[in-house]
Amino acid sequence: MSSAAPSRPRGSEDLWLNAAAALLCEAGVDAVMVAPLAQRLGLSRTGFYWHFKDRKALLDALLMRWETRTTRPLLSRADAYAETICEALFNLCDCWLDRDLFDARMELAVRDWARADPAVAERLAQADATRRTAIAGLFRHFGYPETEAETRTLALLQAQIGYFALPVDDTHWMRIARIPDFVEIFSGRRPIESEVGRFMARHIEERVTP
Template identity: 45%
Template sequence: MTEPLIEKTSGWRGTREIWIEAAYQALLENGIDGVKVMPLAQRLGLSRTSFYGHFSDRDDLLNALITLWQSKNTGNLVRRTEDYAETITEAILNLFDLWLMPDLFDSKLEFAVRNWAHTDASLAVLLDEADRVRAGALQAMFERFGYDAAYARVRADTIYLTQIGYISMIKDGPSEPLGPRLQRMPYFVEIFCGKAVSEAETARFFARHPLADKGN
């Protein structure tokens, strides 16, 4: 039996945030069918009625998970494409931070939401919209550095579909060591944009992700 995540305290109904966190963990572990009120209450060591102090029903909780996914993954990706960069290679390395920092882009949540969308038509619509927004932001990033719209779109799709495909293949996280993966990223940048990453840009990128120097 799963141990409660928090200690039950008489009269305490928890917080909205801990219910969302418990639902998030259940979604990652068991898919959308695992996100149910009673199992979550048991997981948290709270009563079922405590849930209704924060959410009107299960759908309200599911909408909170969708909002988390939209804000974290789509919102952060769009913002990262708009971050300052002097060159397209630097802009793509800024984007690559998303794939390496779960606080910026949650690949496990992305995988879980995409699986969930297979059985939820309304979520599938939101997922299609998220894909359009993200690809559009990537295209705008290329156009900002002088790429023709048609080429910018193809390059944007190449980056996006490569990463989404990577996420779809690795439910439990990357199977390859992080160090070698980081070392290859400047080569991916060159493939994606047709320009080599400078030594200074590579150094700044590796400084943000020091495992790259250790090959771990």
């Protein structure tokens, strides 16, 4: 009597979720289907259902990952210690330079997804409102009037989302070099040398650390 064929591995939840996130960023939410994911991973579709009840559960997990990799780190940087508005904005700008702090590809993919899905659009609107509240709070903390704080917040957020969406050819170093000018534009104040130096030091250190 022949023995049964060995079962194919199920993979881990993170493995399926990583593949789904990559597919979302590459081809949009309509491409995130169980069969293509299984083929991409070389696993059986039954392995997917070991970790997720259905496709909706996977999409919910993708939205949770998006929030974890975009809104949460942005709020954390907004809450970081700063003695001036320039220092506070340098803290925020860490998100635009460090992919581990802010997943720009996933941000754009979810914004595209929201255009066709009202529930996702509502969730995105809530995230945007939370971000705006946190950043406007920084400006108010450093003495900006309410209306000006809101306007500067919108300018900052819209500029950064636009920067991610545009095909800009800047190298990482070029982008770092532009940040002090961005900070001056968004705050209306020129950062002092020590603020620029601390910002540059932590990003140069990140790039040279093995």
